[in-house]
Amino acid sequence: MDVERQRIEEDLRGQLAGEVRCDDLFVQLYSSDASIYEIAPLGVVRPRNVEDVVATVRYAAANNITLHPRGSGSGLAGESLGRGLVIDFSRYMRRIIEISECTARVQAGVVLDQLNAKLACQGRVFGPDPAMSHVTTMGSVVAIDAAGSHWPVYGSARKHIRAMEVVLASGEVVQLSVHDMQQDDAPQNGVSRNEGAPDDQAMVLAPILRGLNTVLQHYANEIHTCQPRSLVNRSGYRLDDVCDGNQLHLARLLTGSEGTLGLITEVTVATSPLPQHVGSTLLFFESLDKAAQAAIVLGTLGVSACDMMDRRHLSLARESNPRYELLIPQATEAVLLVEHQADSIDHLLDRLATTVEEIQNKRKLASGAYIASDRYDHDMLWQLARHYVPTLYRLKGYTRPIPIVEDIALPPTELPEFLHRMQQTLKQEQVTASLFGHASHGQLHIRPFLDLGNQDDVQKMATLADRLYADVWDLGGTISGEHGDGLSRTSYVEAQYGPLAPAFGEIKEIFDPELILNPGKIVAESDGCVTDNLRQVTYPLLKILDLTDSRTSPADDLPSTRVDLQLDWQPEEMVQAARACNGCAACRTQSEETRMCPIFRYAPREEASPRAKANLARGVLTGTLPPGTVLEDACKEIVDLCVHCHMCRLECPANVDIPKLMVEAKATYVATNGERLHDWLFARIDMLCRFGSRFSRLANWAVRNRAARWLMEKSLGIAQGRKLPRFSRRPFLQQAAERRLNRLERGLTDKVLYFVDTYANYCDTQLAQALVAVLKHNGIKVYVPDSQKQAAMPLISQGVLEPARHTAEQNVALLAEAVRQGYTIVCTEPAAALALTHEYPMLLPGDHDALLVSENTLEACHYLWRCHQRGKLRLDFSPLSVSLGYHTPCHTKALEVGTPAENLLRLVPGIQVEKLEKGCSGMAGMYGMQRKNYRNSLRAGLPLLTAVRTGGFQLGATECSTCKIQMEQGTSKPTIHPIKLVALAYGLMPEMRGLLNSPNEELVVT
Ligand SMILES: Cc1cc2nc3c(=O)[nH]c(=O)nc-3n(C[C@H](O)[C@H](O)[C@H](O)COP(=O)(O)OP(=O)(O)OC[C@H]3O[C@@H](n4cnc5c(N)ncnc54)[C@H](O)[C@@H]3O)c2cc1C
């Protein structure tokens, strides 16, 4: 940390209840957002309350430091980036203060979807719906004046703003709403928070109101003549709808001001009733022009949304989901997804039918249409719009769909002409682009595919902006319809507004004479250019790393802090991994519909997000951070916030392989600094369990005994309150050898090699017996080689790669041979299946046997479900009269095989399955076992734990051993592996019937 930053951190730390971080790591995490820009701030403040914000503003003003408010950092125009202090409202200021009949009052950091979840209980909604509503914060929604697909019904945030609490550049706190411009220093509606008396607020606001009055009068003519004709506009300060006679809607003036006029700490917004009936139709078009013509008509039909998607989106959707392949005809060049809302279902169906009739039959514009028949269908259609825009980033190569001219809006009638001109421009510049838009209100999100690392492409960015914006202005449009000016458009604001533009500078001067509030946005600082401050995409570190053999020792001439990679990376792959993250912030979601990221979820802070990990990796590879950063404890703390659940790899729209990057980072640290004692033990849980099994009497007594558990916590770091499994006296591998299951069988029948792994071997040998019994019942030969090792997932997830690699080599040699002899490898532990299928090829690159093993390994329920699909699974089940709550483990999800365990359970007559969609269990392998993570693990798994505890079902069911442990924590309901239930239903192991009713004990799982 440099001296200035250190001083700021020390100065502010004593003044704030919240946090201040000015170290290199945090600076790196807050240097970028979802835009193409990167600017290192001096540091980050995370205020806990308005007093923290005031203290920060006063300090910044006194020290001439600029301030850059930030929510989730999902802005596409770089509007929250800057060189001063970033103020992150999303960490602590997340309180929903009050919900009344028609309004909601919330702190700036409240996430929009979380507000809407609360409002939904009262049949209300905050209408404007930016696509990232699951992460975007209310402070930003207002600061950006966000809007989305449903603009036709709800408009943008400015339509709903009622009042806001703002910290001005002077450090004063004011309540803004509608104010009388003529009043001089008289009390206003609202009171000053700090000083408590209305008069104080009036005194603070009086000069501001006077100044604004003068500006508004002076530019009255331009305010009306210099506006674009588009239905939406988010460029510049919006002055055309803030005055009503003497009344000035100050809260509305600050809506869309991008943090340049004041720091919003609270907002009061109007809410709307939830629509009663919603339905949609997908219209297919053979040309973009016809779709644009149709959009003009649709704008007059009272649609609630009308999104346009081009061929590129549709191809992606078709490729990844067979339903879309069946639905969208090959010849389709564009679609319009049209939504209607209505008071009755008949009315709704009528509207949808009229729409199709008008566009397809009467006007002959659409070549076909599909009307969603139910809610599921409707959601499936909306997935097209919500999901496939971000997935454009999955396309391989160095070009990316760049957000640079991504927010153009036009009068809807000009859409066809603009699209024609746009295609000409793109053709002349030899650039391809993707197109998505809210067509009925003229909003277009155009993303040219360009390479930020290619100077010609960088030049093209500026050229495209110049040329397309010239057409936009010619046709009466705006450069920004909903995303704001930020860094990408501020330099065009003057050209857009002409004689009105100086008014913006004067307004900025009134609110912020010292220019400390987010300067350079809306009002340009100097002759900035759209291509200034672009993200770094050159990777000097790759040049000094010998990627052909990553495990060689460093050459003498390289710096001592040089890092040796521990995994084998292809140079292409590493560049791809480093560049793939576009910063979209989708991984900051806490939505129950998604899984990522369990650690971010329970305590949302930037450093816990997958994006932070990607930014760290990018920082090191680009040289912004020194290579030795990964060897430092501070970095390790952030890296350890990844528990290797793989959910972000699966759900990240750009497919960034964060788990692999984090294994690399952990491994590099371990290779240099070694392991800490407790980490060492947890990485070798297999050894600990072997010991427990050998001394099972003593170990099982200790597991149950409070004093022994205290000792175990102190000495081994195993959380004292965590329920633990008992140890089996004889490991299953020993039992299998005694039963002669350790012999290869010849012949062509179905053959399974059972890969047992730690839990079933040492703790739950009954599970292993159940699998063998089920397989044999189905005539499948079972082989359990006794020389198999643990899968080594705990070693891998902690980056202890040498022993992990050694174990993988031993397992691969054994398993590959069996595969060659016709065996399929089957695991009862999803983590083991994931290790064999995904991690071993990563540990042993170029090893064909590792690939062979990977291709022939299945999780046990998946294997049985496949047997069923081939008609080979016996269905002679006796009814099992139980109700259960089934949880899908993250590692099963990561295998990308659906939910075979649930499918299998549903085959058994009498079993009632309730699927628990409550996210990650929070155990994350060994993570939740450790004293230091115990509480966090419970917090992360709270939704699941609550569902198990309060659910009306008798049992929990899951195939993951550590999820089972977590599901039994805090409840007496047992959680059972699906294979055991299948065995019971076959009548194979009647002694297991007791499991159905056996409550787990205080410190021990069933
Ligand atoms: C894939 C994708 C799709 C998107 N789709 C849409 C869309 O449909 N509609 C849309 O409007 N936007 C969209 N966006 C842009 C962005 O998500 C929204 O503008 C969102 O509202 C920004 O919220 P945030 O919390 O991430 O804000 P940030 O990016 O952190 O900040 C946005 C702006 O708000 C300011 N700000 C933040 N908090 C405060 C505060 N407390 N006081 C004062 N100023 C503050 C910041 O300084 C900055 O200028 C999209 C982005 C992505 C990546």
Ligand code: SF4
């Ligand atoms: S890791 Fe993925 S989801 Fe997260 S910000 Fe990067 S691209 Fe978006």
Ligand code: SF4
């Ligand atoms: S692998 Fe899991 S824990 Fe790690 S960053 Fe991704 S979602 Fe978070």
